[in-house]
Amino acid sequence: MFYAGFDMLFSILFPILFLVVLGMILYTIIGNISTWNKNNHSPRLTVPATVVAKRTDVSHSSSANAGDMSGAHGYDTSTFTSYYVTFQVESGDRMEFEVDGSDYGLLVQGDIGKLSFQGTRYLGFERS
Template sequence: MLGIFGMLLAVLGAFLLISVVGALIMTLIGVAYQRKKLDKEPVVTVHASVISKREKPIYRRENSSAKNNMIVRIIYYATFRTEEEKEIELSVTKEEWDLLAEGDEGELTYQGNWYQEFEKNRKKSLCQEYS
């Protein structure tokens, strides 16, 4: 009896290991594909202004009660409006998010949906400091 139970555990363990390794490989292939696709996009620099910012909390569900959910991490987004009236929402780091304010104007550099840099217009920033 223990021999059959041991074999079942070994098969289950092997199945779980293969599943985890397979999922990891598929994730890595997906990330590499997205990165390759993104690298084909041109790097664009445009004059833009910050029109809004938002946070998106990612929760880990403890149980079915919404009260017991825990925030695992927060994704920060900034929405920019270009001179051509195009609105672009990009994920930014917490540090960048803290530095950006609605109404800031400057040069936005991005590639596809990947935020690279926002260099504020110095004249506007100086005016805000003294107001």
């Protein structure tokens, strides 16, 4: 009796969960394509700006070795760092861009120069 109820519950929940996960994946993909397209259709701008802040975002991921979900064979851990720099333009507006680690390392808070960007895409910064 218990197994029959479980089978029925599983046969109802699995398709619903599958559709929810599929919907989330599609929503993310469509959002990323939309942002990419909007950036490509935005003008490339170069404006005077000052570096006002820098930050990093470190994310961690672990997966069990040898396909063993119990972790009896240990875990592989991956770390990924995203780098962000906030610029202030002459109007007083601030814009934050994700940048490469090499650009992040070269930029210092207080640097003044010309910021180049296209939509939300960082293109570069040239000190004055």
